[in-house]
Amino acid sequence: MLKIAHHIVVGAALFALCGLYGGAAWAQDEAISWETVRPDDDADVTPDSPLVESPKVHYHLEKVVIHGNRKTLRSVILRYLQIHPGDLFSAEDTTLEESKYRMLASGLFSAVSFELKKGSARGYVVLEIKVRERNTIVVRDLTVGMTRIAPHWDDVVPYGSIGVEERSFLGSGIQVGGTVAASKDQSAYRIYWRDDHFLDSKFGLHVQGQYAEAQEYFGNHYLPGPDEETTFGTYEVLDYRRAGLRLGTGYNLLSDYFFWFDLRFENILAEEPQTVEGTRYQTLVDDEPVAIGYLQPDDSVLSSFLFGFTRDTTNHPVLPYDGSVTRFSVELSHPLFASDYDFVKFQLSHTTYFPFGKRGQSISVGGQAGLISGNAPFFDQFFVGDYSAFVPDRQLGLNFSNLHPQILDTDISDMWYEDMALSLNTEWSRPIYRGSGFVYGINTFVRFGVYGLASTQHVDGKDIPVDLTGDFGLRIDTNVGIFSFSFASVLQLIPPIRKETTQ
Numbered sequence: 001m002l003k004i005a006h007h008i009v010v011g012a013a014l015f016a017l018c019g020l021y022g023g024a025a026w027a028q029d030e031a032i033s034w035e036t037v038r039p040d041d042d043a044d045v046t047p048d049s050p051l052v053e054s055p056k057v058h059y060h061l062e063k064v065v066i067h068g069n070r071k072t073l074r075s076v077i078l079r080y081l082q083i084h085p086g087d088l089f090s091a092e093d094t095t096l097e098e099s100k101y102r103m104l105a106s107g108l109f110s111a112v113s114f115e116l117k118k119g120s121a122r123g124y125v126v127l128e129i130k131v132r133e134r135n136t137i138v139v140r141d142l143t144v145g146m147t148r149i150a151p152h153w154d155d156v157v158p159y160g161s162i163g164v165e166e167r168s169f170l171g172s173g174i175q176v177g178g179t180v181a182a183s184k185d186q187s188a189y190r191i192y193w194r195d196d197h198f199l200d201s202k203f204g205l206h207v208q209g210q211y212a213e214a215q216e217y218f219g220n221h222y223l224p225g226p227d228e229e230t231t232f233g234t235y236e237v238l239d240y241r242r243a244g245l246r247l248g249t250g251y252n253l254l255s256d257y258f259f260w261f262d263l264r265f266e267n268i269l270a271e272e273p274q275t276v277e278g279t280r281y282q283t284l285v286d287d288e289p290v291a292i293g294y295l296q297p298d299d300s301v302l303s304s305f306l307f308g309f310t311r312d313t314t315n316h317p318v319l320p321y322d323g324s325v326t327r328f329s330v331e332l333s334h335p336l337f338a339s340d341y342d343f344v345k346f347q348l349s350h351t352t353y354f355p356f357g358k359r360g361q362s363i364s365v366g367g368q369a370g371l372i373s374g375n376a377p378f379f380d381q382f383f384v385g386d387y388s389a390f391v392p393d394r395q396l397g398l399n400f401s402n403l404h405p406q407i408l409d410t411d412i413s414d415m416w417y418e419d420m421a422l423s424l425n426t427e428w429s430r431p432i433y434r435g436s437g438f439v440y441g442i443n444t445f446v447r448f449g450v451y452g453l454a455s456t457q458h459v460d461g462k463d464i465p466v467d468l469t470g471d472f473g474l475r476i477d478t479n480v481g482i483f484s485f486s487f488a489s490v491l492q493l494i495p496p497i498r499k500e501t502t503q
Contacts, residue, residue, distance in 0.1 A: 058090050061127060062119035068131040069171075072108055076173040077129065079197050080106065096127075103131070107317040108168055110134045110440055132436070136168040139481035141179050145392055145492035147401040149184065149217060156495040159183035161395035163190075173197060181395035188212035188396035196250060196258070204250035204260070210396065212242045216378065217402035240270040240295065242379075242397065248306075256313050262306040264331075268377065270295050294375045300340040302377065304333035314353065318477045319443050321362035321429065324352040333376070343374030360431035360443075370421040382421035384412075387451035389471040389488040403496055411463040415453040425449030429475070438479045445486075446472040 063085050066077055078084075080102040082095045089095055096114055103112045111132040116125045140163040149157050163179030175194040181187065189211050196204035216238045248262030308329030314320035331345040351366030370382050383399065385391035390405040406412055426448060433442040452466040473486025 058088050058123070059116070059125045060119070060123055061085050061087050061089065062121075062124040064127045064129065066129045066131070069133065071133055071136065071171045072131070072168060073171045073173075075200055076108070076168070076171065076197075077103065077131065079173075079200055083127075101315055105312065105314065105317050106173075108134060108136065108173070110436065134440075135479045137164065137166050137480070139163070140165050140177065141181075141395060142481070142483065143181075143393065143395055145400065146495040147392065147403065147492075148496050149402060155184075157184045157400075159392065159398075159400040161398075179396060181398050183398065183400050186212070186214045186398055188214065188398050190396055196252065202252040204252070204258075206246075206248050206250070208246040210242070210244045210246075212397055213239075214242065214379075214398050215239055216399060238270065238295070240268060243267050244302075256311050257309060258312075259309045260307070264302070264304045264306060266302040268295070268300045268302060270297060270300070295377050296340045301338060302333060302341050303337045303339040304331050304341075305337065306331045318482055319360070319429070319431070319441050319475065320353050321360050322353050322355045324350065326350045331380075333374075341375060341377060343372055343376040343380075345376060345380065346371045358430065360434070362429050364427045364429070366426075367424045368421065369423075372419040376419070378417040381417040381419060381455075382453060383417055384415055384453060387421065387423050387449075387453070388467065388469045389447075390469065390491065392492055407468045408466065410467065411465040412453065412467040415465050418453040419455040421451070421453050423449055423451035425469075440477040440479070442477070443475045444473070445475055446470075 061083055064078065064081070066074055069077060081099045082102075083089055083099070100112050100114055103109055109131045113130045115128045115130075117128055119125045141161050142163075144160040145158070147157050147159060148155065159182070161179060161181035163177060165175060165177030167175050169176050173195070176192070178189070178191040180189050190208065192206065192208040194204070194206040198205045218238065244264065244266035246262055246264050248260055250258055250260035252258055306329060308327065311326040312323070314323035314325055327347070327349045329345075329347045331343075333339045333341045333343050335342060347368070347370045349366065349368040351364050353362045353364045355362045368387075372381060379394075379397050383394055384404060385393050385399070385401075388405075391403070392400040394400075404413060404416070427445055428447075429443050429445045431441060431443050433439065435441070448468075448470040450466060450468055452464065454465050471486050471488040473484060473489070476483045476485065
């Protein structure tokens with residue numbers, strides 16, 4: 001237990017130094033219509049009337065009328081409202097505006113409008129809600145690319161992933177979906193069920209199952225020339241299998257915060273090569289040590305507890321241009337929980353959107369920080385592809401490439417799976433199309449950032465392991481999902497070019 005306390009204290013101290021926080025008000029897309037309601041409608045106002053003496057005009061909500069919900073249940077829409085029939089509110093109250101943006105942020109609707117009309121008696125109003133529903137069956141995690149993998153550099157290897165999600169099963173707001181990812185000699189599958197308002201409450205439940213047969217490549221992360229083939233023997237391939245289950249619950253606090261708590265259980269079967277216990281190095285290969293991420297040999301169990309929260313005040317679920325989003329999580333694994341791994345993992349991210357100029361245009365500024373104290377398996381460590389646009393992202397835990405393109409000549413070339421990560425980025429985004437058909441919106445964007453990865457085993461103090469990243473292109477919101485067409489995505493469709501070398 002002292003070891004756990006040590007991990008937590010170390011992580012908390014570092015995060016106190018680099019903690020991020022931000023917030024912004026909801027964007028005022030369209031004001032609530034009040035034109036049909038006046039304080040003197042259908043009645044004379046006397047000097048003794050409390051409505052006149054009060055500095056604000058108050059109304060009683062008599063009932064709620066909803067139009068346009070052909071697929072979404074009425075109870076799902078009502079859960080986003082922060083006022084209910086019988087409640088007293090004023091014209092200056094922001095409750096209705098916040099309720100409107102909560103509905104838009106759910107991703108179930110492409111447009112929402114509120115209108116207040118006269119009720120059956122003086123001081124009573126009827127809230128009329130009109131919605132335009134989005135398609136709830138969407139494509140997610142679509143990735144396609146080409147690469148080369150050691151030691152067979154002459155072979156071009158395709159990789160990709162795709163997922164399908166029903167965001168409101170039978171109109172209930174329950175999310176169900178699945179994802180598959182594959183490359184040469186490796187594949188992974190995931191299915192999940194999620195209800196953020198279980199039984200129309202503020203509590204959520206979710207369950208996820210995942211299975212993977214994967215490979216990892218350890219050695220130098222560069223593409224050798226043809227004359228290096230006979231001497232380039234420092235690669236080792238690790239085959240492993242993961243089968244896991246994740247159960248969790250969450251709580252919706254107010255309109256912006258969501259807290260969650262998960263239990264994670266995985267069975268891991270690793271074949272040769274096996275790591276030396278407590279180190280990052282495999283036994284000698286061709287008289288050279290091969291760096292390898294930590295993993296227990298043979299059969300092992302990973303069980304952990306995870307806690308986190310999300311604060312989201314952005315004004316759009318897909319193409320936000322105002323507000324902010326903050327995420328923080330802690331994962332704890334220890335032999336006391338029947339785990340073969342002992343570590344604490346902290347993650348923190350924050351992004352703030354600053355609107356300016358044309359409606360929908362913004363500049364966002366954000367950052368991420370991560371720390372692992374202890375011996376986490378390599379697939380839980382911070383990976384260079386999570387931060388660089390020039391390295392394929394991991395999908396369902398699969399790494400599709402062992403190549404490491406870089407811009408700066410720093411020790412980042414030695415970084416692959418590490419225990420510490422920090423990144424800062426900024427993005428300019430501008431709308432170029434808005435519609436109501438198959439394509440809801442198209443934004444052009446330019447992103448630039450800097451990131452660093454390190455670990456106590458990898459840093460020698462001679463150089464700072466940092467690099468630059470960036471991307472530009474189009475982000476498209478459609479009736480069947482979100483798609484990105486950018487320089488990085490096109491670059492990943494082109495396999496790395498093998499350059500000839502001369503003596």
